[in-house]
Every structure is written in structure tokens, then in C-alpha cells.
Amino acid sequence: MAVNISNPLFEKLGMKYPIIQGGMAWAGTGHLAGSVSEAGGLGIIGTGYWHAEQVRAEIHRAREVTDKPFGVNVMLMSRHIREVFDVIIEEGIKVVATGAGDPSPFLEELHQHDIIVIPVVPSVAMARMMEKKGVDAVVAEGMESGGHIGMLTTMTLVPQVVDAVSIPVIAAGGMADGRGVAAAYMLGASGVQMGTRFLASEESEIHQNFKDAVIKAKDVDTLVTGELIGNRARVLKTKMSKAFVKQERELVMQPVMDADAREKLENGSLRNAVIDGDKENGAFMAGQISGLVHEIKPVAQILDDIWTEAYELLDSGIQK
Ligand SMILES: Cc1cc2nc3c(=O)[nH]c(=O)nc-3n(C[C@H](O)[C@H](O)[C@H](O)COP(=O)(O)O)c2cc1C
The missing domain is CATH 3.20.20.70 (Aldolase class I)
Structure with missing residues (x-):
């Protein structure tokens, strides 16, 4: 063919x-x-x-x-x-x-x-x-x-x-x-x-911290945020993204989801990663192929x- x-x-x-x-x-x-x-x-x-x-x-x-x-x-x-x-x-x-x-x-x-x-x-x-x-x-x-x-x-x-x-x-x-x-x-x-x-x-x-994180990432180093509350996004595993997923689990356990808490969780986190390289509060969006880069x-x-x-x-x- x-x-x-x-x-x-x-x-x-x-x-x-x-x-x-x-x-x-x-x-x-x-x-x-x-x-x-x-x-x-x-x-x-x-x-x-x-x-x-x-x-x-x-x-x-x-x-x-x-x-x-x-x-x-x-x-x-x-x-x-x-x-x-x-x-x-x-x-x-x-x-x-x-x-x-x-x-x-x-x-x-x-x-x-x-x-x-x-x-x-x-x-x-x-x-x-x-x-x-x-x-x-x-x-x-x-x-x-x-x-x-x-x-x-x-x-x-x-x-x-x-x-x-x-x-x-x-x-x-x-x-x-x-x-x-x-x-x-x-x-x-x-x-x-x-x-x-x-x-x-x-x-x-993007901030050098972000580039370094992509270069260092291995095959299993991404996770998906929003799996439970919607708006699924693939990001590198960081302290922030792991905490996000944990908090997400806690949020859905509540009878009514608190909109303010969700906004706080998501707001500006990609910007924090790209501009500030903020390893604490940034969402380092990157794909599973990072392990090949x-x-x-x-x-x-x-x-x-x-x-x-x-x-x-x-x-x-x-x-x-
Ligand atoms: C940091 C980052 C931000 C992205 N933002 C957008 C976006 O704003 N709009 C969009 O259509 N796709 C967005 N994408 C998806 C990309 O355009 C592209 O389709 C995707 O990265 C391809 O998969 P790969 O990461 O495995 O190469 C984003 C991807 C990354 C890594």
C-alpha cells in the first residue's frame, strides 16, 4: 500500500x-x-x-x-x-x-x-x-x-x-x-x-523549570487532572498536580461542590508553570511522549x- x-x-x-x-x-x-x-x-x-x-x-x-x-x-x-x-x-x-x-x-x-x-x-x-x-x-x-x-x-x-x-x-x-x-x-x-x-x-x-521538567520526565510521569470534576487535562506529575487530584477526590465526596474551591484549584495554574516556572502552584501541561523528549x-x-x-x-x- x-x-x-x-x-x-x-x-x-x-x-x-x-x-x-x-x-x-x-x-x-x-x-x-x-x-x-x-x-x-x-x-x-x-x-x-x-x-x-x-x-x-x-x-x-x-x-x-x-x-x-x-x-x-x-x-x-x-x-x-x-x-x-x-x-x-x-x-x-x-x-x-x-x-x-x-x-x-x-x-x-x-x-x-x-x-x-x-x-x-x-x-x-x-x-x-x-x-x-x-x-x-x-x-x-x-x-x-x-x-x-x-x-x-x-x-x-x-x-x-x-x-x-x-x-x-x-x-x-x-x-x-x-x-x-x-x-x-x-x-x-x-x-x-x-x-x-x-x-x-x-x-x-516557557520557563526553564518547565523545559527541564519535560526533558526529565519518564514514560509514567504525567497524570490527568479533572478526571472527577471535569475538564480533563494531562500535566506532568508535580507536587501541585498530585495535590490537585487528591483535593479533587475530597471535593467530590462533598454533597455540593464548592465553586470557589474549584476556581482556586484551577485558576491560572498553567500561567504559573509557563511564566514563573512555579513548581509549587504550576500545572506543567505536557503529554505522555515527554519520556521520549x-x-x-x-x-x-x-x-x-x-x-x-x-x-x-x-x-x-x-x-x-
Ligand atoms: C502546555 C500545553 C498547552 C496547550 N494548550 C492548548 C490550547 O490552548 N488549545 C488547544 O487546542 N490545544 C492545546 N494544547 C494541545 C496541543 O495543541 C497539541 O494538540 C498537543 O500537545 C499534541 O499532543 P502532544 O503533547 O503529545 O504532542 C496544549 C498542549 C500543551 C502541552
Whole structure:
């Protein structure tokens, strides 16, 4: 069986490598996203709950390092979402990625401005619904990923989504080298998205404590917060994340969940990790593949090493 590595969307964007640096709230800065695009991948700025002018400032920072296209990942639940979309349109952004939620209320407007829309989906049903609404591609993200996650693994989700839709499927979750990328292609994906690998890059602007934690992490060093109270997220095991899970268990034992306590538990913890490297109060979001990330490298080398290895694997076929 020949593997098809062409992807019309990536060709339209002029990408050298079929690799997206996934949007990461706080961690996916303009500098990182711009550097990935400049090196031939597609960088995506993670905007989380930022207000519109913060988003504009990061777009300008990306443009300091590249004149190639890059994307913006938006948080649909943000109360600034309308203004954020206005900035995206005004700034001539070419790709919008969305995490949880349904971007279809904005789809027609974004398409009118020739913006490619790529939502992340955790299930076949969501992928089908997104295709029906008219998105351009989907990212099928497995629960090995860092950050907020669904229930299925990349290995099980990707081929099922590939069979269910006709638009391009980009695989995410648990890839950090050429073997993972080649495997994603064998599952039928036509591109990959990585987050954790790019946290440990020279151009990543997360606190050094965070980079060190990713590099040091072993295979079993992540856990999932929100398993009981919702909003599941994969983070590195730290004093804080272990305490979070413990407190979560205690909270659900109470007859009525205390909203203030929950807010205190969750609020700003990713920011604490990314900006302050706060080992006490930070949520160091990173995926299970952290155990395979041993070195901080420039993004250009990450992209080239991974795609060279994947290409060789895909090209070599069966050895007899
Ligand atoms: C620190 C961090 C923050 C993230 N924030 C977001 C986000 O704001 N929106 C989103 O759609 N995905 C987010 N993600 C998911 C990534 O875009 C990407 O899909 C994921 O990291 C891929 O899995 P991997 O970590 O195994 O490479 C985040 C991931 C990490 C590690």
C-alpha cells in the first residue's frame, strides 16, 4: 500500500514539512509559532483567554521572525472571542485552529476572508459534525496529548476518524520523532500536530523549570487532572498536580461542590508553570511522549530530524 503524503492545505500554505506546532495557551507564543513557520512547519499561536490586543501583539511578534503563514488557536469560550476574531481578520491570518467547542457560528465569516479553519476533535461524532458544518480539516487528538484531552488514544481515534470523513485528518497526541509521524501516516492521517516536542525547543519561551521538567520526565510521569470534576487535562506529575487530584477526590465526596474551591484549584495554574516556572502552584501541561523528549533543540532541527526519519520509514516499505 502506497502512503499518500500530499495535503492540499499544506501545499496552499507553502509548508516544507507536514508538521503543525499545536496551539498552546501561554506556551505557544508568537515567537515560537513564527519560528516553526519560518523553519517550514506551521506554527500556531495559542491565545487561551487573552484579550484581543494581547493576541495582536503576539501576531506582531511572530511577524518579527517570519513572513510565512502561521495560525492562531482560539478559545471559543473566551469572553473576548468576538474581538479576537476581528483581530485575526484584520491581521490577515490564514489559519484558525480551535480546541474544545464548535467554531461553526464563525465559519462563514472566516471563509469569506479565505481563512482555513481546523478544529481539534476527540471523537468520530465530533469529526463528522465538523465536516458537515464545512470546516477544512480536523485534528484528531488522542488522550496521550498534553493539555485538555478526550477519552480515546491516538492509535484508536485516528483511523476511525479517517474512515468517517473525507476532509484531511491531522493526527495529534504522542508523537515526538519520525517513528510516531510515520505511524500516523500509516493510520491514514495526512499530517501531524505536536505540542510537547516543541515545548522543549530553543525558541520555546516557557520557563526553564518547565523545559527541564519535560526533558526529565519518564514514560509514567504525567497524570490527568479533572478526571472527577471535569475538564480533563494531562500535566506532568508535580507536587501541585498530585495535590490537585487528591483535593479533587475530597471535593467530590462533598454533597455540593464548592465553586470557589474549584476556581482556586484551577485558576491560572498553567500561567504559573509557563511564566514563573512555579513548581509549587504550576500545572506543567505536557503529554505522555515527554519520556521520549531528551534534548532541547532548535525548531528547524526538530522538524528536519523528525520528517527525515519518518520519510525514510515510509519510503523503505517492507524489508525482506
Ligand atoms: C502546555 C500545553 C498547552 C496547550 N494548550 C492548548 C490550547 O490552548 N488549545 C488547544 O487546542 N490545544 C492545546 N494544547 C494541545 C496541543 O495543541 C497539541 O494538540 C498537543 O500537545 C499534541 O499532543 P502532544 O503533547 O503529545 O504532542 C496544549 C498542549 C500543551 C502541552
